[in-house]
Amino acid sequence: MKVCPATICFVLSTTWTFNTFAIGSDSKFSCNLPNENNTGFLYRPGDIVIGGTFMVHVESVYHNIDFTRKPQELQCLKFAIEYYQTVRALIFAVEEINSDIELLPNITLGFQIFDTCVTLRRAAQGALSMLSGGEEITPNYKCYKGGPLAGIVGDSGSSRSILMAQILGLYRYPQISYFATSPILSDRKLFPSFFRTIPSDEFQMRGLALLVSHFGWTWVGLLASDNDYGQFGLQLVKEEITNAGACLAFSEIILTGQYNRNAPHLAQIIKRSSANIVVVIAYDFVVVLEELLRQNVTGKIWLASESWSTSGLLSTKRYQGILLGTLGFAIHSGHMPMFNKYVNSLHPSTDLYDPFIKEFWEEAFTCKWPSQENVVLGTENISKLLHYVKNVNFETKKGTQVSFDAKGNPPAVYDIVNWKMSTKGTLEHVVVGNYDFNALIGKSFNIDNSGITWINNNTQVPISKCSPSCHLGFRKVIVPGKPACCYECARCPQGQISNQTDAVKCLPCSWDTWPNLQQDRCLPRPTEFLSYGDPLGYSLAAASVFSSLTPLFILGVFYFFKKTPIVRANNYSLSCLLLLSLFLCFLCSLGFIGYPQPEKCLLRQVAFGMVFALCISCVLAKTITVVIAFNATKPGSRLRKWTGVKVSSSIIIVCTSIDFCLCVIWVIYFPPFSELDTYTKPGFIIVSCNEGSPTAFWCMLGYLGFLASISFIVAFLARRLPDSFNEAKLITFSMLAFLSVWVSFIPAYLSARGMYTVAMEVFAILSSSWAVVGCIFVSKCFIVLFRPNLNSREHLMGRGRRKHIEG
Structure with missing residues (x-):
């Protein structure tokens, strides 16, 4: 049989302290007071008397009080075997001490035991009765010539213990409770002589919160009785559970003042709640369980406070469908084989002094006595004793340490019990862990998860959450007006991940990584640039390369047919220079393809600007040369001296030099450089060339547009010149196409992203270069190669004259 050894330990400690002081009494009083009905009172005389108050009966009959006559005595009902065993633990301890001649030689211990019957009235009556000698209640007087009262063991309930402690504290009588856990009893100013062998609720409630946190439960219901034990416990556990990050689905009070304990209301709340975990801090839970049975409320996991975690009254087959899988905190207990033998030896014929023995017999063996008769058997100031109780510190034979701290609390050690189905088909309380508040950090809470059996004999930890878990890649979003545990799941923002369930916030990836599709981990970002390996790049x-061969081919044709009229009439040297510049224009586009090395970034735009400046300068020189050549043939013209090579060379040198100076300033003061762009295209690292100065780039491009515009205007004005000298129309179309390409390039360039920005510039370079080649040289090559009859001086001069005369 398992019992809490706290009662026996107190008696042993009291015995130990009595060896240190003398015992005697000289007080004699003559009293004639009305007798009280002492039903439920056990007494055994001795040289020293130990008092005890116990809750033997767990129900009572209440009578109406009309204040016109003396209230009737309370009638106690529903005998509880497990609480009666606590009574017998005190009697057993006394008998063991008396049988040991070494503990108290020549001194016999006696006891006074009173059944408080779950009521404050009986608790006060018991305390005052023992202070008065055990037979009559006479405050401040002892009217019985028995042994001195050393102290009182009791009571089990916090409310009753508080009432008794207020009375006993006045007389400095030591009071040691074996079951009162209210934190208020630790106040030494209010209760200077109170001690207990069970830890304060503050330790247990922290343990319950740890239990909730250990299993990841965040949606929990609370039930507590409306007494000091329940109210203080409710306040503490609510605070601890909230601090642990969980939320309360409901928090309800069991109204012990009502006959039905408001059980129907509580059962409805529990039934409707989505919380699968309910913490119960109460002694009187039976009525609520009955209502849960009536409404068929199942599927909940109950977390029990120590008040009922090992209750035999609730461990019956009737409640196993509801309470199977219950977890609870129990006072650390030990095995006492001798006490088990002692209880089995109890018999009504040998324990005539015990008024409870017949009820015990009836309850234990499910029988009924023919007639019920209770046999009733028939202070000194010992304030040295309180001092010694405060300093108690010893170890029992079983290795249990007995001591009290400055607040009268023992070491806080709990067993964690699990309610399982035994082989006999009944509920049993199996220890699956422990909680030692004074242990080293990290070792105070120990529990064997694999040893726990949940409801329906399931071994998987049940889930109790207000909202489903947010998966990887999601985060919790608090819903306004609801508890923090009732949330919604939202996908992590772009560029962030969550690699754990129920993440409160998402974590950004490092600059060189990017989330995968599930957004639960970061992967290295792929680099992007216009590579020769990409289809767009190699295309x-x-x-x-193919385009660059075209101007070389045309140059070869011109060289081979340089004596023909068409080639000579179109300024052969200037045409050759233009074709070479076009060859370089096509090739400069290769500088934009491939990995953007720093050297490539520094030179590619400069090279593009210089070769295109040379190309447009040649076109402009060609246009001006045509205009000057035509006007110089008129009689008396002063333009004859400007028809030489110097004019075209000067135009090319001046126009190209301006662009060269612009590029030199750009490179020196705002040099382009290679950069890694992680912002333009999410998920990629764009390796690109930063132009250093966007202003310089657009100035260079604007200068090329300016040259092309002048060429277009001059050519357009000279479009009606005779055909023999007229390249103006061809130049007009070429410059119109050139300008159209680059005007279209600007919005396309600004809107493109990544490697497509570079591809857009390459396409513009190729297109504008082809515009010049196609418009100026293709028709001439066609005549030279395929229409040689048209490549004659007579034909050119004749057609030119006719057109001039007609015009």
Whole structure:
């Protein structure tokens, strides 16, 4: 049989302290007071008397009080075997001490035991009765010539213990409770002589919160009785559970003042609640369980406070469908084989002094006595004793340490019990862990998860949450007006991940990584640039190389047919320079393809600007040369001296030099450089060339547009010149196409992202270069190669004259 050894330990400690002082009494009083009905009173005389108050009966009959006559005595009902065993533990301890001649030689211990019957009235009556000698209640007087009262063991309830402690504290009588856990009893100013062998609720409630946190439960219901034990416990556990990050689905009070304990209301709340975990801090839970049975409320996991975690009254087969799988905190207990033998030896014929023995017999053996008769058997100031109780510190034979701290509390050690189905088909309380508040950090809470059996004999830890868990890649979003545990799940923002369930916030990836599709881990970002390995890259590269061969081919044709009229009439040297610049224009596009090395970034725009400046300068020189050549043939013209090579060379040198100076300033003061862009395209690292100065880039491009515009205007004005000298129309179309390409390039360039920005510039380079090649040289090559009859001086001069005369 398992019992809490606290009662026996107190008696042993009291015995130990009595060896240190003398005992005697000289007080004699003559009293004639009305007798009280002492039903439920056990007494055994001795040289020293130990008092005890116990809750033997767990129900009572209440009578109406009309204040016109003396209230009737309370009638106690529903005998509880488990509480009666506590009474017998005190009697057993006394008998063991008396049988040991070494503990108290020549001194016999006696006891006075009173059944408080779950009421404050009986608790006060018991305390005052023992202070008065055990037979009559006479405050401040002892009217019985028995042994001195050393102290009182009791009571089991916090409310009753508080009432008794207020009385006993006045007389400095030591009071040691074996079951009162209210934190208020630790106040030494209010209760200077109170001690207990069970830890304060503050330790247990922290343990309950740890239990909730250990299993990841965040949605919990609370039930507590409306007494000091329940109210203080409710306040503490609510605070601890909230601090642990859980939320309360409901918090209800069991109204012990009502006959039905408001059980129907509580059962409805528990039934409707989505919380699967309910913490119960109460002694009187039976009525609520009965209502839960009536409404068929099952499927909940109960967390029991120590007041009922090992209750035999609730461990019956009737409640196993509801309470199977219950977890609770129990006072650390030990095995006492001798006490088990002692209880089995109890018999009504040998324990005539015990008024409870017949009820015990009836309850234990499910029988009924023919007639019920209770046999009733028939202070000194010993304030040295309180001092010694305060300093008690010893170890029992079983290795249990007995001591009290400055607040009268023992070491806080609990067993964690699990309610399982035994082989006999009944509920049994199996220890699956422990909680030692004074243990080292990290070792105070120990529990064997695999040893726990939940409801329906399930071994998986049940889930109790207000909202389903947020998966990886999601985060919790608090819903306004609801508890923090009732949330919604939202996908992590772009560029962030959550790698654990129920993440409160998402974590950003490092600059060189990016979330996967599930957003639960960061992967290295792929780099992006216009590579020769990409289809777009090698297509543009092939087009550049092929295009660059075209001006070389045309140059070869011009060289081979340089004596023909068409080639000579179109300024052969200037055309060759233009074709070479176009060859470089096509090739410069290759500088934009491939990995952007720093050297490539520094030179590619400069090279593009210089070769295009040379190209447009040649076109402009060609246009001006045509205009000057035509006007110089008129009689008396002063333009004859400007028809030489110097004019075109000067135009090319001046126009190209301006662009060269612009590029030199750009490179020196705002040099382009290679950079890693992680913002333009999410999930990628764009390796690109930063132009250093966007202003310089657009100035260079604007300068090329300016040259092209002048060429277009001059060519357009000279479009009606005779055909023999007229390249103006061809130049007009070429410059119109050139300008159209680059005007279209601007919005496309600004809107493109990543490698497509570079591809857009390459495409513009190739397109504008082809515009010049196609408009100026293709028609001439066609005549030279395929229409040689048109490549004659007579034909050119004749057609030119006719057109001039007609015009």
